[in-house]
Amino acid sequence: MTSTSRRTWLRGGLGLGLGALCLPSLLPRGARAQAEAPVRRLLIVMTEHGAVYPRWRMRPGELPEDADWEVPLSPLGEAEFSEVLQPLHRHRARLSILDGLGNAVGLTTALNEHKEGHATALTGTQAVELEDGPAHAQGPSIDQIVASAIAEPGQIASLQVSHGSWPYSYDASGKTLPYIYEPAELYTRLFPDGPGGAPPSTDMAAIRARQRQVVELARAQFSAVAPRLGAADRLKVEQHRDLLRALELQLEALSQKTCDVPAPPGEVAPWEEPEWYDQRTELFTTLTALALSCDLTRVGLLALWGLRNEQVGAPPGDIHNDFAHAVSSDPVAAQVMTNFGRYHAEDVARLLDVLEDIPSAGGTLLDDTLVVWASELGTPEHQLHHLPVVLAGGTGYFDKAGRYIYWRQTHAVPGLLGDELQGPPHNRLLVSIARAMGVDRDAVGVTSVPLKNGVTLDCTGELDRLR
Numbered sequence: 443m444t445s446t447s448r449r450t451w452l453r454g455g456l457g458l459g460l461g462a463l464c465l466p467s468l469l470p471r472g473a474r475a476q477a478e479a480p481v482r483r484l485l486i487v488m489t490e491h492g493a494v495y496p497r498w499r500m501r502p503g504e505l506p507e508d509a510d511w512e513v514p515l516s517p518l519g520e521a522e523f524s525e526v527l528q529p530l531h532r533h534r535a536r537l538s539i540l541d542g543l544g545n546a547v548g549l550t551t552a553l554n555e556h557k558e559g560h561a562t563a564l565t566g567t568q569a570v571e572l573e574d575g576p577a578h579a580q581g582p583s584i585d586q587i588v589a590s591a592i593a594e595p596g597q598i599a600s601l602q603v604s605h606g607s608w609p610y611s612y613d614a615s616g617k618t619l620p621y622i623y624e625p626a627e628l629y630t631r632l633f634p635d636g637p638g639g640a641p642p643s644t645d646m647a648a649i650r651a652r653q654r655q656v657v658e659l660a661r662a663q664f665s666a667v668a669p670r671l672g673a674a675d676r677l678k679v680e681q682h683r684d685l686l687r688a689l690e691l692q693l694e695a696l697s698q699k700t701c702d703v704p705a706p707p708g709e710v711a712p713w714e715e716p717e718w719y720d721q722r723t724e725l726f727t728t729l730t731a732l733a734l735s736c737d738l739t740r741v742g743l744l745a746l747w748g749l750r751n752e753q754v755g756a757p758p759g760d761i762h763n764d765f766a767h768a769v770s771s772d773p774v775a776a777q778v779m780t781n782f783g784r785y786h787a788e789d790v791a792r793l794l795d796v797l798e799d800i801p802s803a804g805g806t807l808l809d810d811t812l813v814v815w816a817s818e819l820g821t822p823e824h825q826l827h828h829l830p831v832v833l834a835g836g837t838g839y840f841d842k843a844g845r846y847i848y849w850r851q852t853h854a855v856p857g858l859l860g861d862e863l864q865g866p867p868h869n870r871l872l873v874s875i876a877r878a879m880g881v882d883r884d885a886v887g888v889t890s891v892p893l894k895n896g897v898t899l900d901c902t903g904e905l906d907r908l909r
Contacts (some may be wrong), residue, residue, distance in 0.1 A: 480804030480838070481803065484742070485734065485812070486584075486813075486814045489746050494781075494821070495775070500524045502518060502541070509850055510849055512846060512847065515534040515845060525780055526780060526784050530791050530832065537832060538908065539831075542849030543867070544855065544864025545558075545820065545829060546565065546867045546868075546891040547566060549855050553569050555824035556818060557571070560575065560610055561578060566869040575608075579616040582613060586599075588879045592880065598632075600741040603743065604623060605748040607746070608818075611743055611744055621709065633703045637706065638878070646711070689748045734807060735807050761778070768824060783830075790815050810836075811835050814832075826857075833893065839878040853865070853893055853899050867899060873885060890902075
C-alpha cells in the first residue's frame with residue numbers, strides 16, 4: 443500500500459467510529475496539562491530485525507568507511523537519503539542519525555541474538571537465558587531509569603505498548619515489564635472516566651471511590667503487618683505497600699485530569715484482517731502522544747510488530763526465517779527487508795508529524811520529547827554491529843540536531859560465531875539519553891566488555907559528538 447493510499451484509508455476507510463483518534467491533525471490542541479516550563483519526555487520506538495545496512499546507510503559525497511565523520515542533513519535532498527530513511531527526509535533538521543554503534547555486550551553470551559538483542563538493547567546488561575520465551579536482563583532499561591527520575595507522583599511512570607513484540611523494558615531487577623496490547627486497554631488505562639469534561643456518572647464515581655478505598659485498606663494492612671516480619675520479608679511488604687500508594691495516587695490523578703479526551707476506540711480489526719497492523723499503529727501512536735501531551739506520563743515505549751508480507755512486497759514465506767536471514771544472498775530477500783525498514787520509517791515519520799502538531803510549553807510536543815528509534819539487531823542476519831539508530835526532537839537535549847554521524851568500526855568483539863568489528867558500544871548512547879533527560883549516570887549496564895587479545899572495551903561515559 444502506498445503512503446498516500448494508506449493515509450487515505452486510515453482517515454476515511456476505517457468505519458469503526460474511532461473519531462479523532464485516527465486523525466493526528468485533529469488531536470485537540472488544548473489536550474495537555476498546563477506547565478510553566480517545558481517538561482522533558484522520552485519516547486522510544488523499537489522495531490525488529492535491524493536494517494539492511496547497504497540500503498539504510500548514507501554516504502553523501504562518498505565519505506570513507508575508515509574515518510569518523512559527520513555531515514549536516516538539512517542541505518540533502520530527498521534523493522540523497524537512503525532508501526530506508528527517505529520517509530524521514532521532511533524531519534531531517536530534527537534528526538540525529540547514528541551510524542556505527544555496536545551492541546558489544548550482546549556478544550558476551552551464547553544466546554539467540556534476538557533474545558540477546560531484546561534483553562540488552564535498552565539495558566546494556568548481559569542477557570539471562572530462560573527455559574521458554576524471551577530472556578531477562580540484569581538491570582533496568584533506560585526507559586525505566588528515566589521514568590524513576592522524572593515521573594511525578596500520581597503519573598503513570600511509563601507506558602509499554604506493542605502489537606505483540608518480545609519485551610524491551612525491564613525493571614530494576616532485570617525482569618520483563620508487561621505490554622499493553624490492545625487500543626481499548628490503552629485508552630482505559632489513560633482515561634478511566636471516558637471522554638468529555640463532565641464529571642463521571644454517579645456509578646463511575648462510586649467505583650472510583652471504592653477503588654481508592656480498597657487500595658488504601660490494603661496499604662494500611664501492609665503497614666500494620668510489616669513491623670512483625672523479618673528484614674527480608676519486611677522489605678517485600680514495604681515494596682508492595684509503596685506500589686499500592688503509587689496506584690492510589692494514579693487513580694486520584696487520572697480522575698482529576700482536565701484534558702479534552704477523545705471518544706474511545708471502537709472495535710478494531712482482528713489479526714486475520716490486513717488492516718490489523720496499520721490500525722493499531724495509528725491508535726497506539728495517537729493515544730501515546732495524547733498521554734504525553736496531557737502529562738499523564740513522561741516516558742513511553744512503542745514496540746512495533748506484525749507487518750504482513752503484502753505490506754512489504756514479500757512473496758509467500760515467513761518474513762523472519764525466509765527473508766530476514768537471506769538478505770546477503772538473495773536480492774528478493776534484501777528488497778523485502780528494505781521495504782520492511784522503510785515501512786517502519788514511515789511509521790516513525792507519522793509519529794513525528796503527530797508530535798509536531800501538538801503545542802507544548804517548549805513550542806511543540808516534539809520540541810519537548812526525545813524520540814529514539816532503534817532495533818534489537820544490527821542486521822536481519824543477526825549481526826550486532828551498525829545498529830540502526832535515529833534520534834529526533836528533544837530541542838536542546840543534545841547540542842546539535844540535523845546531522846548524520848558515522849563511527850568507524852575499530853573494536854574486534856569476540857562472539858560465538860566469530861569476531862565482529864564494531865564501533866562505540868551502545869551503552870554510551872544509553873548514558874547519553876539518561877543525561878539528556880537529567881539523570882546523572884556514568885554507566886548504563888555493563889562498564890566494560892572483553893575484546894580480542896585481552897583488551898577491554900570501556901562502555902562508560904557519554905557518546906562523543908552528541909553534545
